[in-house]
Amino acid sequence: MSVPLPHIPVLRFGQPYESLDVSELADYRTGRPLAKLSIANPGLVRRDLRKVGSAAAALRALSCAKLIEICAKAGELFLKEALPLGVGGQTQSPDDYVERLSATSGLPHNLCRANMLKIHQVFVEMPTVLKGLTRGLDLRALDNGLGEQSGVPVSYFAATDALGVVLPSNSPGVNSLWIPAIALKVPVILKPGGTEPWTPYRVIQALIAAGCPKEAFGFYPTDHEGASTILERCARGMIFGDDTTTERYRNNPAVSVHGAGRSKIVIGEDQIEHWREHLDVLAESILANGGRSCVNASAVVVPKYGREIAQALAERLGPIDARAATDPQAQLSGFANPKMTEWLDETLEEGLREPGAEDVTARFRSGPRKVTFDGGHYMRPTVVFCASFEHPLANREFLFPYASVVEVPQAKVLATIGPSLVVTAITKDEAFVRQLLAAPHIDRLNIGPIPTPKVRWDQPHEGNLFEFLYTRRAFQRVGA
Amino acid sequence: MPQTKTPLAASAAAMQALDAQAVAIVKWHFSPETGTPFWLEWAKRNAWNPAKEVSSFADLSRFPHFQDEWLRDEPNERWVPKAFAGKPFHVFETGGTTGMPKQRLSWEDHKTDYTEFSRTLDERYFPRGAYWLMLGPTGPRRLRLAIEHLAGVRGGSCYHVDLDPRWVVKCLGKRDVETANRYKEHVIDQAVTLLKNRKVQCLFTTPKLLEALGERLSVPDAGIRGVFCGGTSMTPQMIRFLTEEVLENRAQFVPTYGNTLMGLACSRPLKPEDNWSVTYYAPQPRAALRVVDPKDTVRTVGYGECGRVELTTLTKEFFMPRFLERDEAIRREPCDLYPWDGVGDVRPFGMLEKKVVEGVY
Missing domain, CATH: 3.40.309.10 (Aldehyde Dehydrogenase; Chain A, domain 2)
Structure with a gap:
């Protein structure tokens, strides 16, 4: 008996939804079908985005310290364990992930594994990543809205209830850029690349399995209109793509553009x-x-x-x-x-x-x-x-x-x-x-002679995600 | 009544009715006493006499495909059957086309179509005497009068909010999505105002406008019990989304397929096994739909196969043989309610091969 093709659903605040619009992911060499991918109609995305407030509330109920702990666990699960893939209780082992990712993205297995390790690093290095992004802020300031940094009172508030991310298909490593948003208590609304849903879906499943509230995740394979909807309706967005794809967001301060690096x-x-x-x-x-x-x-x-x-x-x-x-x-x-x-x-x-x-x-x-x-x-x-x-x-x-x-x-x-x-x-x-x-x-x-792709986890990459997601307000209190 | 016959007998009766209609209508349009100038002259240029030689619907295959340019280029008078000479007519124009639009004349056809359609509506969701809101393209389109007639036939009245699809087409043609969206908001604003201030229970609108309306308020909570939707093709996912989420499974959703040239094709009520794939049935015998092989348009494709939609309109007001619609569809089996061929999963022709811009409203 042949094993049914995995069907990767839309995730509506963590809840799987099987769309009737489906695209097929195929091996780039043979055309052999490897999975079905549910496609969300833009109206569905718009309708869901009206509810991001409750997703944010679910995530904000956890402290940053707890979320960092969850990230560390998620990193191990992402790298080593079988995780849910699609509807019907199917799971995917790390090897199967590498195999299917390679077959649809064209990346050879060794590069898939290297990207996997990069993502694992972000998960486990989260304290360092956040230290770099916040310049050593005691993260309880994000839990309480108030804190102190270098002897000065600070108050931060999230500039958005969700980070919308339009992902590319070219390299799984880019997922490392949005993962810290979760540790910073900001839900994500992801639009995966057409041939690379594997990595963002697996990252989400690892985080959920590690204890993150599932409401923190929107996963919407969708069309151009759906992608624009995500970027327009989330108060903060991130887009990856070539100059043509990203041009219209170039002067939009609410969208972080990751175009050609040159x-x-x-x-x-x-x-x-x-x-x-x-x-x-x-x-x-x-x-x-x-x-x-x-x-x-x-x-x-x-x-x-x-x-x-x-x-x-x-x-x-x-x-x-x-x-x-x-x-x-x-x-x-x-x-x-x-x-x-x-x-x-x-x-x-x-x-x-x-x-x-x-x-x-x-x-x-x-x-x-x-x-x-x-x-x-x-x-x-x-x-x-x-x-x-x-x-x-x-x-x-x-x-x-x-x-x-x-x-x-x-x-x-x-x-x-x-x-x-x-x-x-x-x-x-x-x-x-x-x-x-x-x-x-x-x-x-x-x-000095440092290869351009080499990253230091305490250095922000392509803009500072913390400063993008949080705004510092002036704060005074009588008696403080 | 179709329900009292066996499916086979019902289909045979429907076919007989279609054959009879084809013969009568061709006679009407090609006879000097009643005929249409355009067709009478056409017959003179061609070496056969349709009035005498058409004896069934199948014989219409002797006509070439109707060219939509004829409805743009020919003066209106050339489409007036002699029997209607001197009677003022309505001029209805097709959808969102820019440039010279296609025009169809009408005296009573639009009323007939919608009177017939009214009989298919469920009174639990489209109550008699209810107010309607027509939220969509009015202007020179027959929908403007047709929906008002529908409300009237059912003992109610109709409010209107206009959307000009030609303006939307122009905006999108210039990639000015922002203006198009602002215009949509302007249209929805008006609908929301009406729904907040008047008791409206029945709605005609297009899928995109229904979706947009649902983003501003709960459509069922606003008092809407039934929505009749048309104007553009809808995927099964769209139909499911509108039914389950926008209408919250609390108001009835009635999708239709049609245009100014055909009239209104009703849909068979959805069953779970349809998996949200809607099948439409032309208003036979006044119009008939075939799903044809795009490479050999005389050949009807098999049931379950996909092909291009061909429309033939057969009324005393308008004869239009073998018009190739800009849609493709799956040929579906007759059903009890409509014992003739249906068309399913209608979508723009060539959608699988090239990117088609549609559904501006």
Whole structure:
């Protein structure tokens, strides 16, 4: 007897709801169905969002300390235990999670596991994460609404009853960004990516199993209208996506936009003679997580030796080819939609037709950039030397290991590179470091050879979630 | 009465009635004494005489598909049957189209359709003498007069709140969702005001407006006992959501399928095994629906199969053979209440292949 396909329901404040609108999740290589996913009609989302107040009340009944304890337990459950998946009492083991996540997202198993560990880390490192976000605030101040920090009375109130999150499909690791909201007593309303419901659903189930009130979770696979509804009706929202998806929220202070990162590595004039020593950091920054993250470096900006650095990177990255998803050595991610690889390849070729750019990896790659392997579609790593930062390929970000190498005089770097989510600056020049520290268009700054994707849990990433979710009010009390 | 016959006999009788209607209506529109100028001239240009040669509904397959441009380009007078010459007519226009709209003339057809429809309504939910609210596209659409007639036939009167779908189409065409939403709010504001100040028990509206209304108040608590909904296709999930949540299982939801060209196709009451998939039945013999193979539109698809919806309208006021609707549907079996083919899970044609913008209201 064949096992029925799991049906992942909508979660309406933790309550499973099987919609009649269903999409099918299929293996990106074979098209084999792997699960059904309930799709919420936008009206249903709107109707539920009128009730977030009671969800917030359920979560706020628990102290931050208790929620941190729950997170620690949830981390272990997420990593190691079978958790409910879908309707009808089915459960999913960690291995099955990795297998299905890989089969719909294209990430090889080893990268799925790495993302799993990253999420586990957020769970278990929650005290450190919150310490970083709140600058060491005694979290009882959130339980009581009142507290003291550095000898000064402080009063905080939640700016929203729920955080709405529109998630992408490209990398499960992004779920680590919303998880602290739960420990901060703010319910979440999640719209998962079309091919990646697995991770947010599993995170929710881990939290519920660990003792978190189920009312704190909305899980709404839905369409564009439903996604807009979530962002418009939650007083605080978070969206992931490319520039087209996120553009309309760019100037909306209630929505935290996580678009293209355009992360970069900058080598200072003082360190450029030692560039060979940093090749590992450069390559890892471009290649980690299949090059899919906004924290992957997409440009290497150097004062000189651009061609040599491009060639050295190309020698390392160019030969990397697609491997089976189960291969522990696999480094590339497959694409569920072959049209995506066609678009990526055509966009690159179009850019390369503009004078002033060379795909240096082409010399070290046997065969084309766009390949099919085991029924899956892949893009092989590409390093392009650009003669100027004005070239259309110099400041692009793609969903695979891609980077430009560009020569820019150090004095002009900050005026040239534009908004950058992460900048790793390899320099010991204190004057340059001071300039980098003052640059408002750099979100996260690493000084020294630190790979761009590497995170410190006590540092906020892509905006401070605590400051986004909480507002500090002036407070005085007679007799206090 | 269909219920007293066996299903097979009822279907045969329905088919006979449809054949008879096809013969009579074709004769009417193609006879010099009663006919329509458009069709009389059409017959002159074609090498056959429909008035003599059509002897069944199936014979209508000899006509080409009716072209909607004819209803835009031809002057109204060309659609006036000689038998109605000199009688003022209503001009009804179709939905949300921008540019020159399709126009259909009507004398009594809209009243007939809604008088017939009225007989299908359950008095527990659509009480006689009740006030109605028509919340949707009024203007040049036949719904404006039709709903008022429906209320009147049932001994009541009707309030109206207009929604201009053409303005919504323009806003959405410019991706100005904000203006479209503000307009929707403006429409809903008016409905809420009426419901708060007047005793209204029956409502006609569109799915999106019903949903929006339900976000502002509890529709059953506002006194509404029955909702008749139409104007755009509805997925089973939408029907379930409107029934269970917006109407809280306390007011009856009556979905319909129709337009200015057809009239009103009623739905078979839902049973649990339908899983919220509604089946609609054309108002035979005045109009008939077929689900046809899009690649060979003479062929009716099998029961349970999906195809394009083809509409034929057969009244003395309007003859429209084989018009291909912009919808696709599943062909469904006759039922006791309507012993002829039904159409189920109606959705915009090509929805599975390309993204279709619909349901602006």
